[in-house]
Amino acid sequence: MNLNKILKNVLLIFAASLILSACATKKVSDGQMQGDVYTGADTVEELAKGVPDRVFFATNETVLTTASRETLRKQAGFLRKNSKVNVVLEGHADERGTREYNLALGERRANSAKDYLMTYGISANRISVISYGKERPVDSGSNPLSWSKNRRSVTVKAN
């Protein structure tokens, strides 16, 4: 009798955990990543009202996605209207690469954001670039979602 009850409970918990874990993986794949580029809003802050401060990259990539270009166009719009504001572009990589290569990769990512801002009329002398490689993750997880949040270029006001 008692044993039966325990078994039943165990089964219930097991079934529940299956459903829960299925939910968790599903959420990751369609909610917050496309390919392996982060598309969520968890870590994103605002450079100005309605202007996201960061763009995300695929593994080992420095190419801007459609969403990234849209974000950067908003940033360019804000910077055109506020000609006194200068920015620093901080380029980052995830933890799945060697330190030195990641420093170079972060620099390249920040520069692809910079180049895009420049094509929208922001002068190079208002933009400085710094790479942190994998030294400043925003998410300390060791999983694809965390890594996708860390592969980023963040636009920060310099003054």
Place this chain on the structure above:
Amino acid sequence: MKIFKSIFIIFMYLQVQSFALIEVDITRGNLSPLPVAVSDMSLDKDSQKAFEKILNKKNIGTEISNVVKNNLKQTGLFNPLNKDAFLQKPDIAHFKPRFEDWALIKAQALVTGKVTLVNEKLRVEFRLWDVLAGKEMMAIAFTTVPKNWRRVGHIITDKVYERLTGEKGYFDTRIIYVAEEGPKIKRIKRLAIMDQDGFNNKYLTLGNELVLTPRFSPTNQMVTYLSYFRNLPRVYLLDIETGIQEVVGDFAGMTFAPRFSPDGKKIIMSFAKDGNSDIYTMDLVNRVVERITNHPSIDTSPSYSPDGKYIVFNSDRSKYQQIYIMKNDGSNVKRISFGRGLYGTPVWSPRGDLIAFTKLHKGKFYIGVMRTDGTGERLLTENFYQEAPSWSPNGRVLIFYRETKTNTKGEGFSAKLWSIDLTGYNERLVPTKTDASDPSWSSLLNN
């Protein structure tokens, strides 16, 4: 840091030429380490009292022997026997070992010694004996300031190792590394230096700015590293004796991935500008800068061959990170890594015949070695994350760092130093007080 300046008076007072009957083969993974008896260094009553006062160590003879014993054990090539089984007293063993007694406990080699206080200095004499042949193989004496007693143990180990293996040791050396503390998303990093066995740890920076990738000069008094001082990532030079730091070169962008040339006169590094990283050198005497690579890809992690004629480096000119070799003027660029996966952090062996590297394949990180033409790739160790091998000065051991995977809450991160034999055997955690990364091995201090 007066350690470098305190000169060791080393004199061989007796070097008996005898043919080595014991030999340790270090070219294979050694599965049956050589049994060695390291007898405590004998110490007379007066010296013992004096050293207890100076060094606050009850028995400095035992302490020095322990340094030797621990070093030998860490090599994986020797099996230091438990001294509880020793039948002879240290002083008598040093004077004239009864070889039958040592053979009885299966010791094949015996190290004995004697410590005395002479004019406020510490004098150690030690002997290495071949137990089976019943012969003295080596006898050496050192005199130094008492506070250098650990170094005496390291130098003795170097002599014993060299006599038994036929190759130079790596015990009287130090490791410079980055000490890490704090949460993963807000790491505090400081330069730190310690003896090869983890003792005498000392911090060289305060942690106010991010510091990365320190590397020893072949002359040992200078270190080059990357610092984010004033948020400008630049290559710096640090004199570890005086503590004086200076930025290397006035580049209008990030400089990183520095290493010394084998003669210590140049620094080779990457310079990143406008999204492109290329390799440059700077002459430390006349400050002349030379551009070595000129390619739109990322070129980084350069490392000279020991003769200075070639440079191995990391580039993604074929789309992903691979290892390339070129002449020291940047000509004759040739890719050498063709295995599956990505390759990074190439470092030329001090013997010149091998390149150690980090490899990423199918989500795992490996430390491996290959010949300088890319053939003979051997992977020594596999893990979740590890990188940045640095060679022991004799080219037998690699030290690197390893990071752990965090759990779902992002907890459980750690970074530690590990060492492994070139054979792939004898993987060991290198003890550090804090988390640690980016190790660089010095050359022998007492060469």
